[in-house]
Amino acid sequence: MxxxxxxxxxxxxxxxxxxxxxxxxxxxxxxxxxxxxxxxxxxxxxxxxxxxxxxxxxxxxxxxxxxxxxxxxxxxxxxxxxxxxxxxxxxxxxxxxxxxxxxxxxxxxxxxxxxxxxxxxxxxxxxxxxxxxxxxxxxxxxxxxxxxxxxxxQARIQPHFLFNSMNTIASLIASNPDQAEEAVLDLSELFRASLRTGDQLIPLSRELDLCQRYLAIEALRLGDRLTLQWDLSPGLDNQAIPPLTLQPLLENAIYHGIQPLKEGGEVRVEVKAQGDFVYLLVQNPNPEHNGTEHQGNRIALANIQSRLHALFGEPAVLKRSQHNGIYTVTLRLPRLDANTRKTPTRRT
Incomplete structure (x- = not known):
């Protein structure tokens, strides 16, 4: 009991x-x-x-x-x-x-x-x-x-791509209805996740699935302009993460890093474990080299940082950096299993 x-x-x-x-x-x-x-x-x-x-x-x-x-x-x-x-x-x-x-x-x-x-x-x-x-x-x-x-x-998270996504879906209805239907399902799953406010922590695998659904919609709009690189360490599927933490970072990467460039660019996602922590990195081109940061990007990062601090306290860290035209956001989370809420035993 x-x-x-x-x-x-x-x-x-x-x-x-x-x-x-x-x-x-x-x-x-x-x-x-x-x-x-x-x-x-x-x-x-x-x-x-x-x-x-x-x-x-x-x-x-x-x-x-x-x-x-x-x-x-x-x-x-x-x-x-x-x-x-x-x-x-x-x-x-x-x-x-x-x-x-x-x-x-x-x-x-x-x-x-x-x-x-x-x-x-x-x-x-x-x-x-x-x-x-x-x-x-x-x-x-x-x-x-x-x-x-x-x-x-969490309720404040409203994807910027809603208007563009609806236009993309509308254009696909006549030419490729199956693809349009799949895009609608992806979009509905994203908004279902944003309205599911009862879950404080979810497995990383579920968050990555939402990210892939989001990127599938953006790929319909951007086409060859969007290149993705995934570097995911094995054994981290059950890592605990607040819902809609990684997806807004990808959203910002595309909205502020890929969309302004005519030739597009690459978004890189890396997940790795080191000691008692798990690190998540999102990298994208930075069209603005003057060191400034868009207001919407700052709000999204402040939102994520507040959620991480409320759930994990001091061990959780969000850092951002710019180097050689590449913008990087790094999350450090305590190693925690989403199912048991305990630190998993690691083999030495």
Whole structure:
């Protein structure tokens, strides 16, 4: 069962338990400082209370870890009550053990001590659960905002070639209806991809298929003016990539690099893996040698860069360069399998 939507963090993980232990030790230290009648801290009180808190924290975390799947199926209220009861029963058991074995007490004084421990444990667990709940709500809101941001960015991608493509298809209807039909299917698949905003990451093979459909349409219009060179390393079909990342780069390469040239030119696409990253390069002629860049090209690149940063963070990089009349855009993506969302194991 997927427990990722449960507001309590996974206490089966070492990091979560370590943070709980550190937090509890800080609280014990503060209580020992307050308890000290002379000096800065009552070390005897600190040692005994620290031992008691570590026992209860570790055992409570273990119990919540074992019952996590059941707790995740409950409502927030029932899960909270269940966790509180687990912690209080755990504190009660260790309190009885400590009072009867380690520090024997009798009568009302013993029960007063136990009642104080239970009340303190109740206040602490309620504050901790409240913190977990607010953190979970904040994380969900953050993820929703990121998804909305990604959807908005992807929805902005509108191929520049729509008008030219429709004219090309219209001219083919009479002379080559089969080719016109194929072009319509390619065009519909491209726009279907631009409207499919639910996928954050797709396999590289699917993105390359969209690119080939796009280039097939442009080849109908440009003919011999468009030359393509593919250099694709094997074994990267499942590499994760945001949808419509490579296709806009090819669109810009043709719109700004091939179309202005009467003789046309070559667009080169290279995909290779190196270490923990995958590199994608798109190269095209640069008719303008003055170092300027078209406004539409800058907007498209900024769009892609924003999407990469939102999904991958710092490891994802977009770079562009111009050298000897060749314009190059390079993408660096973390090596990630689109199906498992994990880094694939590479052979040495």
């Amino acid at each position: 997927d427990t990722s939507n449960f507001y309590v963090p996974d206490l089966c993980r070492v990091r979560a338990v370590f943070l709980l232990l550190v937090t509890s030790e800080v609280l014990v230290l503060l209580l020992a400082v307050v308890q000290a009648s002379s000096g800065w801290i009552d070390w005897n009180y600190f040692g005994l209370l620290s031992l008691f808190v570590q026992w209860t924290t570790l055992t409570s975390a273990a119990l919540i870890c074992l019952l996590r799947q059941r707790l995740a199926r409950m409502s927030v209220g029932r899960a909270t009550i269940s966790i509180v009861l687990i912690v209080l029963l755990d504190v009660l058991a260790f309190s009885l053990f400590a009072d009867n074995v380690l520090h024997p007490q009798e009568g009302i004084a013993a029960w007063h001590g136990i009642a104080k421990k239970l009340l303190l444990a109740l206040l602490i667990i309620l504050m901790v659960l409240r913190y977990f709940y607010l953190q979970h709500q904040w994380q969900q809101q953050r993820e929703a905002e990121m998804q909305a941001h990604l959807t908005a960015l």
